[in-house]
Amino acid sequence: KILILDFGSQYTQLIGRRVRELGVYCEIHPFDWTEAQIRNFSPRGIILSGGPRTVTADFTPRAPQVAFELGVPVLGICYGMQTMAAQLGGRVEPALKREFGYAQVKIRGHSRLLEGIEDHTTPDGEALLDVWMSHGDRVVEVPPGFKVICLTEDAPIAGMADEARRFYGLQFHPEVTHTRQGQRILGRFVHDICGCEPVWTPENIIEESVRNIRRQVGKDKVLLALSGGVDSSVVAALMHKAIGDQLTCVFVDTGLLRLHEGDQVMATLARHMGVKVIRVNAAERYFDALKGVTDPEEKRRIIGHLFIEIFEEEAKKLEDVKWLAQGTIYPDVIESAAARTAKASLIKSHHNVAGLPETMRLKLIEPLRELFKDEVRKIGLELGLPYEMVYRHPFPGPGLGVRILGEVKPEYAEILRLADDIFISELRKHELYDQVSQAFAVFLPIKSVGVMGDERSYDYVIALRAVETTDFMTARWAQLPYEFLDTVSRRIINEVKGISRVVYDVSGKPPATIEWE
Ligand code: XMP
Numbered sequence: 001k002i003l004i005l006d007f008g009s010q011y012t013q014l015i016g017r018r019v020r021e022l023g024v025y026c027e028i029h030p031f032d033w034t035e036a037q038i039r040n041f042s043p044r045g046i047i048l049s050g051g052p053r054t055v056t057a058d059f060t061p062r063a064p065q066v067a068f069e070l071g072v073p074v075l076g077i078c079y080g081m082q083t084m085a086a087q088l089g090g091r092v093e094p095a096l097k098r099e100f101g102y103a104q105v106k107i108r109g110h111s112r113l114l115e116g117i118e119d120h121t122t123p124d125g126e127a128l129l130d131v132w133m134s135h136g137d138r139v140v141e142v143p144p145g146f147k148v149i150c151l152t153e154d155a156p157i158a159g160m161a162d163e164a165r166r167f168y169g170l171q172f173h174p175e176v177t178h179t180r181q182g183q184r185i186l187g188r189f190v191h192d193i194c195g196c197e198p199v200w201t202p203e204n205i206i207e208e209s210v211r212n213i214r215r216q217v218g219k220d221k222v223l224l225a226l227s228g229g230v231d232s233s234v235v236a237a238l239m240h241k242a243i244g245d246q247l248t249c250v251f252v253d254t255g256l257l258r259l260h261e262g263d264q265v266m267a268t269l270a271r272h273m274g275v276k277v278i279r280v281n282a283a284e285r286y287f288d289a290l291k292g293v294t295d296p297e298e299k300r301r302i303i304g305h306l307f308i309e310i311f312e313e314e315a316k317k318l319e320d321v322k323w324l325a326q327g328t329i330y331p332d333v334i335e336s337a338a339a340r341t342a343k344a345s346l347i348k349s350h351h352n353v354a355g356l357p358e359t360m361r362l363k364l365i366e367p368l369r370e371l372f373k374d375e376v377r378k379i380g381l382e383l384g385l386p387y388e389m390v391y392r393h394p395f396p397g398p399g400l401g402v403r404i405l406g407e408v409k410p411e412y413a414e415i416l417r418l419a420d421d422i423f424i425s426e427l428r429k430h431e432l433y434d435q436v437s438q439a440f441a442v443f444l445p446i447k448s449v450g451v452m453g454d455e456r457s458y459d460y461v462i463a464l465r466a467v468e469t470t471d472f473m474t475a476r477w478a479q480l481p482y483e484f485l486d487t488v489s490r491r492i493i494n495e496v497k498g499i500s501r502v503v504y505d506v507s508g509k510p511p512a513t514i515e516w517e
Contacts, residue, residue, distance in 0.1 A: 002026035002190055003043035005033065006334075007051025007061050007079045013331060015047055015077070015175040017372050018183060023198025024190045027370075028334050035066040045073040045194030048080025050173065054137050055079070055086045056094055062087055073166035073193045075113075078135050081169030085160070088143035088167070095154065099133040103152050105172065111149040111161040113168045113188055117181045131172035131179040133158075138171065166193055202382040205375065206238065209367050213242035216365055220322035223362065225311055226251040226277060227397070228265040230390055231327030231368060234376050237383040238367055239325055240275045248276045248321070250314045252307060255283025255413060256399035259421040268386060282310055283410070290401065290408040296517035299408065303398040315360060324362035330372050393438045394472070402517040404443045411498075412460075416443040418496045419462045426488050427466075436478045439466035441492075442505075442516045450493075450500035459500035462492055467514055475509040 002019050006012045006028050019026040027041070031048075046067050053060040063083050067074055076084035082092045107114050107127040118127035129150070139157040142148060146167070150159035158171040168189065174182035190196045222239060226232050226249040239247045249269070253262040262279065270277040289302050315321060368376055380390040396402055403420075404412045420441040427433040444461040451457065464485070469475035489502040505512075 001041075001043055002045050002047060002194065002196065003038065003041055004028045004047045004049060005031045005063060005067065005080075007031050007049050007053070007083070009050035009052070009077075009079065011173055011175050012049040013334060013372075015049055015186075016330075016334075017374065018175050018186050019047070019190055020200060020372060020375060022183070022187050022190055023200045024196040025200045030337065031061045031063060033064065035064060038064060038066050039070070043070070043072060044196050045075070045190060046070075047189075048074065048076040048084060050078030050080060050134070053079065054094065055082045055092050056137055068165075068167070073189065074168070075189050076167075076169040077173060077175070078171060081160070081171055082135075082137050082139060084167065084169050085139040085141075085143055085146075088146075090139055090143035090146065090160075091141035092137050093140050095136055095138040097154055098136045099152070099154050100135075101133065102178065103131055103133045103154075103158075103172065105129050105131055105150040105152050105158045107150050108148055111147075111159075111168070112163060112166075112193055113161060113170075113185065114149055114159070115188075117184050117188065119180055129172075129179070129181055131174075131182075132176045133172050135171060139169070168193075202375070202378040205371070206241070206379050206382060209238055209379075210242040213239060213365070213367055217243060217246065217323055220246065221318070221320060222247045222323040222325050222365065223315055223318065223321045224249045224325040225307075226265065226269070228257070228261055229327075229395060230373075230380060230392060231329055231376060233265075233269065233385055233389060234380040234383065235325050235327045235367055236269055236275050236277075237273060237380065237385055240273060241383060245276055247325070248278065248318060250278050250280065250311055252280045252282050252310050254286045254303065254307070254399060254401075255410065256286060256303070256401045256408070258395070258400070258424075259417040264389075268389060273384065278314055280310055280314060282306070285310070286401075287408065287410050287413075292407060294406040296402060299401050299517070300398050303401050312360065322363060323365050324360065325365050325367065327368055328366040329368045329376055330370055333369055391434065393433075393436075393440070396515060400443075402515050403440060404445070405516060406445050412443050412445065415460065415496055415498045416441060416462070419443075419492045419499060419502075422491045422495065423464055423488050426484065426491070430484055432480060432484065435468075436466045436480075437469045437472070437475070438514060439464075439478070441465070448501045452493075452500070457500045459498050461501045461503060462496075462499050463503050463505050463516070464488065465505045465514070465516070467509070469509075469514075472514065473509075475514055477506050477508060480504075 004015055016026055016028050048063050086092050119130045120128040138155045142160045145162040146160045148157050149161045152158050155171050160169045174185040226236055236249050269275040289306050293299055377390045400413050400416055401408055423441050442463040447458050449458055466478035467475040468478050492502050
């Protein structure tokens, strides 16, 4: 396994995902992990991430010395290379020019890391790589034992290697896809140089998780709040494979779900896979609780609380449940660790903390805690969940409750469900669904005038929203084809009673958010 020490780069998670994609297990930990923790982890190799700070100032992060003393290969990326250079006796200076974006690096000499990897060859036989750079400082002198392995115009030392100790540094970012050969370079490091076998596959992940779950819970009973989203569905399938009927899921139909969503969850997990699922039809309770409430945060609070209330009621009916399973995934774990130590300069706020009360006195089991989202999806498929479920766009916890602006009423939810379903099924039909990151309809409780046939209509408005994003922190509105929007708009106005107008949202995030509330 590989240890990634995090210096706070926005790309650190990406390094982790890339290494996992290479079939090698890795974990991300803060750069000041203790010597004992690192030795205990016993990595086959270490990657030092990039970071926003500068090694030319005092009191900025340094790699733990033990990283260079374990006798395992070390790869420093960007800040990681700079701190490696500074700590091992080289020199780093602030660059006169910041390099940001595409660059071509020339490969120099022979290094195990870059041997035979190239994008172009110049007429004089020089190998070139197209890479992604993002740095202010640069290494101006390599430490003793190192040689330069690649360079650019602006960075005469864009990569360095000490083959004897198997220490490597790269100024560019192999983990981003803009570095075209990045995955090969990382593969060279983890497979060939560190000697890690590509055994971290969906089948193996499942097998190992099943073993761990069985060992952890023994004969105890486990409870899971099933939302129908990817993470909780995969937890359900995985736990069911491990412990069968010891698992009970509670699925609360809030009345704020998408069209047929509740039935689909039941059909897939309960009927098809045989998972024990208790479905609670709570739509009426939700609409009652939301009556007259218009403030978005207040709606969120009510929906959240009611969920906990209902879940507890159901849990009380069950006997001797000892465990609560949750679909926490690795990015949540890393982010909350980062938030605790405030090391990453980019911190996401969580909408998804389930907040199930401690009064339930259940032990927590989180079988996806070590997995990235793409791994969760892959094991979901492997466990037999349908592709559409596993690759579904994210859906907010409060559901349609925050997509019906202002007061939530059952008749609005009915209208919105139908309009949303038309939008989504047309996206699928036109093969646009997987090209956007999230798409949905929003119900606007304002009336506008129209003509339908010979009659004047006076009905509500639907807004369509589709965005492209990788991190959901920033997003662009999706430039869907006009003919496509035309089709959707016509269908919604013709088929959904109560709607006389459809608009398309062309706001980016920031300044707008993805959801309307
Ligand atoms: P915003 O609207 O903040 O959305 O740009 C970013 C992502 O978060 C989702 N979202 C939520 N998810 N509970 C959730 O579980 C919420 O209250 C919530 N609000 C927004 C949103 O769908 C998008 O994917």
